[in-house]
């Protein structure tokens with residue numbers, strides 16, 4: 580995390596030209612890959628602490644959990660679930676407060692389990708997801724992933740941040756194509772960074788972008 584970081588380089592100069600076709604081809608079909616046992620175990624631990632009706636915030640791909648702890652402090656009346664697949668990153672997390680839980684799991688599984696379990700988060704965060712900026716990597720980006728319609732169906736206020744504007748544009752475009760939601764992509768400058776990547780990008784002088792969707796209850 581030391582030193583200057585680079586803005587993702589890509590041959591794209593706007594949203595991927597195949598994104599709309601990919602979403603249309605899927606026609607809202609669900610993501611059928613079996614849930615990984617380690618994700619299911621992690622979800623069971625979460626469900627034991629937080630019932631479906633409780634006010635919930637989901638911090639997807641939370642890395643070292645710094646944002647999860649910041650969100651737990653900012654929203655003390657919510658339970659904040661931070662999920663990352665990297666045991667190494669999570670091993671650097673401090674002990675979470677009573678209203679937060681950090682889990683090692685695959686987000687693609689957790690979103691599905693949350694939806695099946697009747698959870699409807701008040702807020703969801705997608706903070707600096709891996710950009711996968713090469714043209715051929717489109718399907719690895721969350722807005723192009725077959726689980727993305729379920730992220731939208733979970734609802735709440737959904738915020739995506741990145742230092743790669745095109746990622747956030749694809750997030751906004753996918754939301755419009757799938758759910759008819761329209762929301763702008765804005766530049767923003769947080770007074771205090773809430774994640775390690777946010778801090779690193781600000782220190783490197785990058786412009787940050789975000790899109791906030793209001794998906795309702």
Ligand SMILES: C[S@@+](CC[C@H](N)C(=O)[O-])C[C@H]1O[C@@H](n2cnc3c(N)ncnc32)[C@H](O)[C@@H]1O
Pocket residue numbers: 639640641642643646662663664665668684685686687706707708709774775776777
């Ligand atoms: C660029 S880092 C950002 C971490 C953190 N949000 C931040 O801003 O500091 C992207 C994170 O996504 C996690 N990740 C990637 N794919 C994932 C998946 N399918 N499920 C859970 N975490 C994932 C990676 O392990 C990594 O920690």
